[in-house]
Amino acid sequence: MEKKTISKSVLKRLPVYLTYLKNLPESAPPNISATAMATALGMGEVQVRKDLAMVSDGGRPKIGYLRESLIDDIEQFLGYDNTTDAVLIGAGKLGQALMGYQGFADYGLNILAAFDINPKTDHSDEGKPIYPIEKLTAFCRSHKVLMGILTVPAEHAQEAADLLIACGIKAIWNFAPTHLDVPPHILIQNENMAMSLAVLSVHLQAQIKEEKENAK
């Protein structure tokens, strides 16, 4: 495998392959072909093969890829093997739901603590600490945290982002439905529910309209 720069489109498909591979039953054969994966996921087989070529050191003709090593290769490429510590700002319902989600461990994500302007309690149901926002800076510095998760209301998102950046954070996972202005070296990943809803809404509108016309 050569170290090539990877495009965002490829990058976003890798976790799809990963979950598919990990969900295969124990009883499945140790090898899997790009063809089989493509069929199962409803994708083009050349695309799958090309994507895998970016992270794997190759499959064997006629046999395919060794499932276990493919999983390892993708996980390693995505950096899921070394855990990333993160802090969460905004311990509302969504924030607490994310804090309690056990599945993040599979992605190497570890939410250390949450911070809130006005914490309702000092720990989540799972026992993770919830601190007043004033403690954020010291905490981030001492734990060398590089990632922040924003689950605050839209109107406080920008100031929370500014605060995180001042604490030395390099990447922000933003659940607030708003655009954030940040310096170029900071990565913002918007978990854009509005985007998803737009796609769903327009699809349904079209569907409804179609049905009406058919009913004529």
Place this chain on the structure above:
Amino acid sequence: MEKKTISKSVLKRLPVYLTYLKNLPESAPPNISATAMATALGMGEVQVRKDLAMVSDGGRPKIGYLRESLIDDIEQFLGYDNTTDAVLIGAGKLGQALMGYQGFADYGLNILAAFDINPKTDHSDEGKPIYPIEKLTAFCRSHKVLMGILTVPAEHAQEAADLLIACGIKAIWNFAPTHLDVPPHILIQNENMAMSLAVLSVHLQAQIKEEKENAK
């Protein structure tokens, strides 16, 4: 405005413009130029103008677009003006967080009720009903629900999706980290946190590596 088919890329940018426009202060002038929006959102101005041309009946040279009507045009295009009723499957933490989120009203989304194999309570904090899953079919039929939101564990996502489709649902917003197999006319919109995490993780890996090299 002519009815053109819109690409998914444009479609996904529309809600970004919309939130930006809605968040402008009351005191802002009634007109806004594509140039100004592009600068504020860090996008290309031609792209903004082209996107707006898809939904608006045009801005005025030298002046720009009338902010209010632009908002209306986008909302209408996205179908946010007529509400979409939805049911939610899986009343866990994430499910309840979504049920309680007031902001969905802005997107024309109305979560009528949640369903769960084993409801802990019969209503959410906001008073929305939570029913046992057995009641789903009758409910969807009588309320003519077209959209389902999946917040169940990955291992139950496929069966939940099948159930929704059997109930006549046309679009599924899937929060479960798994690939769903559905008939072609059903739209699946994956709220893919794994995708976002992949982007964040790879960015941080690169950042860490870079720092190490600089430290040499």
Place this chain on the structure above:
DNA sequence: TAGATTGTTAATCGATTAACAATC
């Protein structure tokens, strides 16, 4: 009128797909 801004047509860029050669 001059200049800012719009909308459109053409050029570029990147990503996907198709064709094919290599290999076990």
Place this chain on the structure above:
DNA sequence: TAGATTGTTAATCGATTAACAATC
């Protein structure tokens, strides 16, 4: 060997960007 599958090179497609004409 034959055939399934891999990996790569070339062709296509779509989306973004650049150039420019139109307009208030």
